[in-house]
Structures are given as C-alpha cells and as structure tokens.
Amino acid sequence: MGASASFGQAVVPVEPGGTAEVTVRVRNTGSIVDQFTFEAIGIPVDWIVVNPAEVRLFPDTEEDVTVSISPPRSADTPLGDLTFALRVISAEDPDGSVAEELTLQIAPFDLRAGELHPHTSTGRSKGVHQLAVDNHGNTPIQPEFTGLDPDGLVRIEIKPTHLTVEPGAAGLATVTVRPRKRFWRGQPKSLPFQVVIAQDDEEPEIVDGTFVQQPILPKWFWKALLALIALLILLFILWQTVLKPTVESAARDTAEEVVEEELGEVDEEVAALDERLDALDGGGEGPPPATTAPPPGTTVPPPVTTAPPVTTAPPPDTTEPPPETTPTTEPPPPTETGPFDFQVRLSDPPNGPADSGGLDFAAGTEFELTDIVFQNPTGAVGELRILRDGEVLFQLQLANFRDLDYHFVAPYVFEAGQRIEAVLLCVEPGTLLPASPTTCNAFVSFSGFITEQAA
16 A cells, blocks of 8 residues: 655756646556645755645546645745755555655856945035945845945945955945045035945846035024123123232232231341340440550460250150041031031051941931031051941942042932941051051041921
8 A cells, every 4th residue: 555656857946936747657556445635855945835735546547636835035045956845645554655855956146136225425524325236136245335426426445345245244334435525614524425336237226325425614603602692791890890909909908918017027136126225225334445465475264164964865766656546526407407527536456356436316307418528638548338237338449539428419318327437447557647557547527418307
C-alpha cells in the first residue's frame, strides 16, 4: 500500500515575485481506494500552491497535480538553486507516504531605496544629512553617490562616495552641504540639491534634499544690541545721579576723618614740644652748665658700670599641651516662630567613637530647613552625616571640601518631636591651620524657619 510521485521536470527556473508551475504525477500503489494530500518541505509554505489540494485514487490509478511556486520579491529570497521536497501523504497508509524533490533556480533581482535624514537641514555655514541606502534585493549592490546642484548655490560633499550593501542590509553615507555665498541679515533662504545613486548600467535613483541657509546675524541680534545699549545708558545715568555722589560723599567723609585724626596727632606733638620748651626756659634758669674739661696730663678713670643681676630662666616646658577639642553644644529647642538658625560644632579623634550633636524640636512647631553650610577648616579626612530621626539625609566625605553650602527651594521639614543631628567620623586629622594634631574638627550651620505645626 502507499503512493508514488514524480515531477515532470527536475529543475524549474523562477523569478522572485513571479510564479513557476510544474506537474507532479501521483499514483496509488495500494490495493484500496486512497486519498492523498500534499506538504512542502524545505521552503516556506506560503510559496507553494497545489491544485487540487487533495486527490482520491483507486488502486493502480494515477493523476497529474499542478504545483505553483511563487517566491516573493524580497531580500529573504535566496539567489541560485534551492531544492525542496513535496511530500505525498496517504490517508489509508501514512507509512506509505512518499516525498519527491524539485530544484528551483531563483533568478537575481535588484531593488534598492535611498533616503535623506533629515530631508531638510538648517544652518548658517553648513547642513549635515545622512543618506541611507536599503538593499531589498537578493544580491549585493555597490552604489556610487554624486551630488547635484541644479542652481549652483551649494557645494556638496559625500563621504564615502560608494558603498557595498549586502541583501537585507542598509548602508549610510554623510552628506555635507555648504552654501557658496553667505549673507549677514535677512530672511532664511531655501537651497535645493540632489544626490544621485548609481550602480553599473542600471537606472540611477535621485534623492532630493533642501538646505535652509540662515543669516549670520540672527533676528534677535539687533534687539539684544539695543537692549544692551539701553542698559549701559541706564547704568551711566544711575552712576552719575546716585552712585557717584554717594561714593564721593563717602570718600570726602573718610578723608575728613583721616585729616582730623592726623591734625589731632600734630596738635598733640606741638603741645608736647611747647611743654618741653617751657620746662627748659621757665623759672629764670639759664642754659645748662657747660662741662669742664680736665687739665692736661690728668688721667681720667673710666666710668664704673654695674652689671645687671643675672637671672636663671626656668627650663622650657616640653610637655605637649593636651589636644584642644571643641565641645559639641546643643541649643535648647526653639519655641518662637520665625527665622531660626544654629550651629553644631563637632570634634572627634581618629578611628574613635563618632561625635554627634543636634537639636530636638518642641511640640507644636515645625522646622523648615532651607540652608545648610558644612565647614572642614583644617582639611581633615573622614565622614560627615546629617540625620533626621536616624535617617541619613546627607553623607559627605571631609576630604572633598573645605566649605560647602546647600540652598533648597523645597525645604526639608522637621516636625515636632523629630531630631536633626550631625555625626562626625574621623579618619585623619587636618594639616591646615588652625589644626589640632589629634582630632578632626567640623562645623555645620543650619538655617530656616520655625512655624506652627498644623493641627
């Protein structure tokens, strides 16, 4: 029992996008009436149509069936010989089914498409486009590109000038367009151009593009220039009418104060000189008596001088004073509303227990933190954390800053009973003055507003 099948020809040429027909003869080799269906193996099922789709044969009878094969015009359609099998399936004896092979000779075809991205570019000195070439055929293509300017207004540069694109792939080239002339002001100008895609003796493809040339001076330039001139005039008037008289008045007052101080010092010196002259001329005393020289040949003993007593200074104290540490202070909880600020000073030895300080907020109040300033004046190495009820809000490395400030548009809110706390973990003391040789010192300043807590 079973079936046999044979094609009318072993090789069938076919064009992608076209249809080829071949006849297959099916014979019932069994001893009972049987029904046969068909299945294609090795090609997509949508390529083939069998007419009729099923055949009913008596024993030792046969019938011709037409097989239509239509490969699509697509890059997925392979080029060259493609062998597939048509299976004839017996309904009564599945094991007696048979498969017959057929070879398709698929012809080559070329299908490409070019496109500029973007189609229109804008600039003052140049415009840049990407030329994409898609190969929808089943053979590699090697297109070449040339620029075409019908009006002679632009220079076109294409890199690279040719590509090799495999089936189902796309190639890219950069197209740069530059205007031959520039203009300073006025309305933008649209400059059309074309890119020609050619390959061998095939008909070339032309892709259109546009470059919109902008003036060198933008429209807002003159408005900005007039605004700048008006601002300079306003500043000059403000200087002449307000700032200059104020500066001159302040300088005049300062000069007068300096002159008065100098005159006062001169008057004091003159008064002291007058007192000395009065002391010399007062009481009818004449000039001081002249010193009488000793007679010749007389030996004058040298004056006797008494040496000052020698005092023995105590030995210097070489004991190193204990390290200075800045105690951590905590202000009392604020109770009045309005602007509020406070500072936490931290001091911690290297690799010791962390030093911390902060503030608890009284019942019925809220604190809106708007500004925070961190200071590491000695250049210490370690870590500084800001906590809200134990939750870390900021975690900073001391080595990354000396002074650091944050200002918040949306403030951090601390409700009544919550605590804001700064924690210092020291790794290495700072070396900058004023430095402590054994501790890390850091300062954190908080500022914001105390408000009443909503009920």
